[in-house]
Amino acid sequence: MAELTFDVVVIGAGPVGEVAAERAARGGLKVALVEHERFGGECSYWACIPSKALLRPGNLLAAAKRMPGVPIGDELDAARVLARRDWFTGKGDDTGQVEWARGAGIEPIRGHGRVTGEREVTVGDDQVLIARHAVIVCTGSVPRLPPIPGLDAIRPWGSREATSASEVPARLGVLGGGVVGVEMAQAWARLGARVDLVITGPRPLPKLPDFAGDLLLDGLREAGVRVHASSGLREVSVVDGGTALTLVDGTELVVDELLVATGRAPATGEVGLDVLGLPASGPLAVDESGRVSAVDGGWLYAAGDVTGRALLTHQGKYGARVAGDTVAARARGAEVPTEPWSRYSATADHHAVPQVVFTDPEVTSVGLTEAREGSADRVVDIDIAVAGSSLHADGYAGKARMVVDTERGVVLGVTFVGQDVSELLHSATIAVVGEVPLDRLWHAVPAFPTISEVWLRLLEAYGL
Secondary structure, eight states, X not given: OEEEEEEEEEEOOSHHHHHHHHHHHHTTOOEEEEESSOTTHHHHHTSHHHHHHHHHHHHXXXXXXXXXXXXXXXXXXXXXXXXXXXXXXXXXXXXXXXXXXXXXXXXXXXXXXXXXXXXXXXXXXXXXXXXXXXXXXXXXXXXXXXXXXXXXXXXXXXXXXXXXXXXXXXXXXXXXXXXXHHHHHHHHHHTTOEEEEEOSSSSSOTTSOHHHHHHHHHHHHHXXXXXXXXXXXXXXXXXXXXXXXXXXXXXXXXXXXXXXXXXXXXXXXXXXXXXXXXXXXXXXXXXXXXXXXXSTTSOEEEOGGGGTSOOOHHHHHHHHHHHHHHHHHHHTTOOOOOSTTSXXXXXXXXXXXXXXXXXXXXXEEEEOSSOOTTSXXXXXXXXXXXXXXXXXXXXXXXXXXXXXXXXXXXXEEEEEEETTOGGXXXXXXXXXXXXXXXXXXTTSOOOTTSGGGHHHHHHHHHTO
């Protein structure tokens, strides 16, 4: 076997792996970046980017319909929407990402990488990479399929198929009321599919406040999605002309495609972790610097979905920055302080994870969504009803929640639901991360007339 030596070997060249590699290279280290599929990873070709490209036209059309005087049609041009999505994904061509890696001083290596020993990664059957300082695992996550009778007899869509389909299915079934399920249900409904969304609870997004799921439920139905709430999928079977779905509540449906969006699991099964005495599946537990605690010698790191900490691209990139910087600092013998909120600690994973569901209405949150049990926290709920929202759209419907630590007088979390609220989220993230005192936040005057004036209303409702 050919053997090459680097300072750092990164397995997985999605956005997380790219950032980890780039930060290590910026720190002066010789870095190899290994990828067995496409450089740029899941987010670039099958997740974040194509899904938002599919959602945006429908959201824009719905927004235009809420604005009198704007000349619009009734339907999207599906072919042009799909073509624009393909432009964003480059139809799977990762040449640009490979060139970026080389330009950043990173050696891209194509092939399946697996750990085969201490500081050793084998790529394919004929190449061994030795890491002087660290191996960083950034292999992401994969869809998790539930044990539903008959599901193995069909080829269900996962998130990849849902974002890369070349034509609009006439009848689409969607199982799951999480982010992927609701985003793809609404996107394909607005592109012309008849969509049936099956969820087990009374509303989608069960981890968020009830008002978020209720407002989204209205938005899904407005888009034409048929929501089967408080149900589930009991059985799947192949019938003439499609796939038959038997729901828990007894409803029978026939669809052309079935998207199963019931969660994801860390992609550790083919990384070779058993060689190190680690479980062959499940998340890689890391400390705040990204180092895998269970491996002696401190040479194995991980970032992103594979750690199970916060399955979001931006949060994975945050962890990758921490891991890459930490490896570079430790390699040159520098001090690496890992106390909370230091450069070498992914503290925000525990306190300030921002998330946007890009449906119509958008659903955003950061930090806590409820008061802590047994605490003196206070929850403030208001409608988003300011001059800016009224001007933004006729009949604007939205809600905001602020969770406050009353003992310290700081914001612990914020939730916004409404049209185009995603751009409000970073202000909330800054307030949470910076622990800005409410009496100082009162002096952050929102421009009039913008939807950001909701901040003033939240503070007034709190009593300032």
